[in-house]
Amino acid sequence: MKAGRRRRSLADELDIIAQRCQNKFVPYEIGFRNYERNYELIRRQIDEVNERRARFGKTDPMGYCISTNVICRDTQAEAEAIADGIESGGYDKKSGGTAVKGLGTGLVGTPEFIAQRIRRYEDMGITT
Numbered sequence: 001m002k003a004g005r006r007r008r009s010l011a012d013e014l015d016i017i018a019q020r021c022q023n024k025f026v027p028y029e030i031g032f033r034n035y036e037r038n039y040e041l042i043r044r045q046i047d048e049v050n051e052r053r054a055r056f057g058k059t060d061p062m063g064y065c066i067s068t069n070v071i072c073r074d075t076q077a078e079a080e081a082i083a084d085g086i087e088s089g090g091y092d093k094k095s096g097g098t099a100v101k102g103l104g105t106g107l108v109g110t111p112e113f114i115a116q117r118i119r120r121y122e123d124m125g126i127t128t
Contacts, residue, residue, distance in 0.1 A: 018052035023063040026126070028104045032071075032083045035106025039120065042066065046125050063127040069102030076109045083108045 008016075017024055026045050028038035046064050053062060071086075073079040087100050105121070107114050 014049060014052055015056075018049050018058065018062075019056050021062070022060075023065055023128075024049060025065045025067070028066070030101050030104050031087065032080075032103040032106050032108045034104055035117070038104050038106065039124075042121075042126070043124050050125075062125075064125050065128040066105055066121065066126055067102055068105040068107050069099055070107040070114060071103070072109070072111055072114055074110065076113060079108045079110070 026042045028034075028041055042064075049062060049064075071079045071082050073082065083103055087103060089100065105117075107117055109117075
């Protein structure tokens, strides 16, 4: 960083996103069993950016994105066993840790279970 320039705060970054961007990737924690906590974390982030957009007079809709991996099986137990196996390897970018991170959205289970969770994400504003 150049001398005399201050580092931007998270609030500054969110203001820039709210004013200038049309899409925002929404981060979350690792672990498919963290679905409820991650759902609330994502919802709070979306609410915060929407509030900031309103303060700047932005009325056009913002797109929100999550990066996810889906494990779909005939039974919830089968899907969770696979997810547990993937997560037991830990998060290491060099060995494909992004697969572990992508399970944090909780899209692990039967087709019906996954569809229900996708609808919840859509209802909160996730577009991609």
